[in-house]
Amino acid sequence: MPLFRATHVADNIYELTGEALQRRGIRLLLADLDNTLVPYGVPLPDEKLKAWRDDLAAHGVALFVLSNNRHEPRPRTFAQGLEVPYIGHAGKPKTPSFFKAMEQMGVTPQETAIVGDQVFTDVLGGNRAGVTTILVKPIRLAGNPGRYVRYAIEVPFRLLSAGGEKV
Ligand SMILES: [Mg+2]
Secondary structure, eight states: GGGOSSSESSSSGGGGGGGHHEEEOOEEEEOOBBBBBOOOOOOOOOHHHHHHHHHHHHHOOOEEEOOOOOOHHHHHHHHHTTTEEESSSSOOSSSSHHHHHHHHHOOOOGGGEEEEEEEIIIIIIHHHOOOEEEEEEOOTTTTTTHHHHHHHHHHHHHHHTTOOOOO
């Protein structure tokens, strides 16, 4: 089931360098928000995240927050703090938000990647949209029992990507 398999795996976003993404022809990096860029509930980016965004930008890679979070102020506040475009309530794994983001940024699926912590939203949606998919480990599962359950269900699917090439 290749639709559930990520193109690449990484422990966290900081393993993704602007240089490596540029080398692979990526110009747009779509990023899941919760548990990918920061843990749930962290309202604003810190300096480390801003420096990572700057490294991407220096290599011609635009960062774009693509979040399923339904509480509108959350993705907006965070993306504005990071000074990057965003789509909230994105509806991943459905693909319209992926294509809307690519159209807005003027790039093709071949020039686009998504990084996220969930197989059933980020990886599945990205594969359906024809972009490169990068699966990272959730930053923090604590605080919500539902997240453990969801993660447990995903484990066999995560293993499909475990042999994936490092970025
Ligand atoms: Mg997430």
